[in-house]
Amino acid sequence: MQKVKFELKNDELSVINQIIENRINQQSLPTPETKLVESIIYELADKMLKKFITERMNVKAFKISLKYHQAYALHFILRDFQQVESKNPYINMVVLKIANQIHEQL
Structure with a gap:
């Protein structure tokens, strides 16, 4: 299975992690695409939270590897978040950066 890696x-x-948590608590229209993402989101949230715990003391950038379907779900969530757009420019920059890193490999 293809892996998607990014830093x-x-x-x-x-x-x-905050965006994923907000998405879990959000009600969305039941389209086939959102149903797909919702079926993957808990697995993705678990993986990202575990990575946050293991890397919490790391000050340098680290690599993360996601299965293709997890990367697709994260990309979908980030692009959806961009439609709402936060008032915080740093959050917008992070979302854009990571979404672009994932998109290059999808």
Whole structure:
């Protein structure tokens, strides 16, 4: 199975975890695409939270590897978040950076 790899820093991973958590708590229209993402989101959230715990003391960027379907779900969530757009420019920059890193490999 194809893996998607990209680099993150702790603060960027924290932003991603917050976005995933918000998405889990959000009600969405039941389209086939959103149903697919929702079926993957808990697996993705678990993996990202474990990575955050293991890398919490790391000050350097670290690599993360996701299965293709996990990367697709994360990319979908990030692109969906971009439609809403946060008032915080740092969060917007992190979302754009990571979404682009994933998109290059999808």
